[in-house]
Amino acid sequence: MTWLVTGGAGYIGSHVVRAFAADGIDVVVIDDLSSGKPEFLVEGVPFVEANLLDSAATRKALEGVSGVVHLAGYKYAGVSVEKPMHTYTQNISAMVSLLNEMAAAGVANIVFSSSAGVYGTPKDEVVTEQTAPDPQSPYGETKQVGEWLLADQAKAVPLNYTALRYFNVVGSGDPKVYDASPYNLFPIVCNLLTQGKIPQIYGTDHPTPDGTSIKDYVHVADLARAHVAAARALDSGKTLEPVYNLGSGTGTSVREIMDAARRVTGIDFTPTEGPRRPGDPSRVVASGELAARDLEWKNTHTVDEMFASAWEAWPKG
Structure with missing residues (x-):
């Protein structure tokens, strides 16, 4: 049993590779390093440096594998509005290329990295499948189209598949691997505190207990283990649901994240406050019941543990 992880040099992808290795599953990685980092690669894991649009390289990476975890793609929802064609090329054209090469190679199992971005700004109190x-961005649209491509x-x-819709992925399962996104809350806060600057809360007038928006945060190591469970299920011939939400079912407010940052780092700060950003929902929380049933999914980390792991891994030099 060997699985190919596309985007395996990225923040999430490298955690998935580590989770497979920890479970005794051989892995191959393909990544063009456009956002992934060579230092996130796991020593001894075969690595193909290429974009999935390179059919020959993809064909080579698929040799001898029984399944694919597909994480490679352009992931910045906000920027995708400015770069829609780039987003569609990297997320749709590349996936078409991958699926074509999988069919040619007889590889019939795939776990797809989808996103909560397919929901846009949901009206449901708790999001379910x-x-x-x-979707309200080209990024979210490409994830929905990716799910259509699989179906x-x-x-x-012959194709056995499932799509895992991620919510806000945070923390670190390895002190060498960190979230480098300039758009995600945890790395923004870590970066500002490292520079001696004060983080800001955008919007304190939301209809929530403390006035700040509530989102669903899941630890990256828990997320990675869900991929292993899905891969093992598909490899054994089990039929999974077409989509699963990987959410905690509860949610954490931005102010609670700031409080956790203060406790964990020992830096005494009071966040500044600004107006809401356009389109920022007041509450997005997902049920993970289906994933718990079929993939033994569980978010096992507290907010303090999530931030502590992110802070430990954050480069401070």
Whole structure:
């Protein structure tokens, strides 16, 4: 049993590679290093440096594998509005290329990295897999199209698949691996505190207990283990649901994140406050019940543990 992890040099991908290795599953990585980092790669894991649009390289990476975890793609929702064609090329055209090469190689198992971005700004108090998708960025649209590609391809060729819709992935399961995104809350706070600057809360007038928006945060190591469970299920011939939400079912407010940052770092600060950002929902929390049932999914970390692991891994030099 060997699995190919696309985007395996990225923040999430490298954690997935580590989770597979810890479970005794051989892994191959393909990544063009456009956002992934060579230092995140696991020593001894075969690595192909290429974009999935390179069919020959993808074909080589698929040799001898029984399944694929597909994480590679352009992941910045806000910037995707400014770069829609780039986003579609990297997330849709590349996935079409991957699925074509998988079919040619007879690889019939795939776990797809989808996103809560398919839901847009949901009206449901708790998002479930039955919540209607309403993507509001090219990024979210590409993730929904990716799910469609899987369903359509499965009607044409043998293909066992599932899509995991991530919510806010945070923390670190290895002190050498950190979230370097300039758009995510945890790295923004870590970066500012490292520079001796004060983080800001955008919006304190939300209809929530403390006035700040509530989002669903999941630890990256817990997320990675869900991929292992999905891969093992598909490899054994089990039929999984087409999509699963990887959410905690509870949620954490921005102010609670700031409080955790203060406790964990020992830096006494009071966040500044600014107006809401356009389109920022007051509450997005997801049920992970289906994933708990089929993938033994569980968010095992407290907010302090999540931030502590992110802070430990954050480069401070």
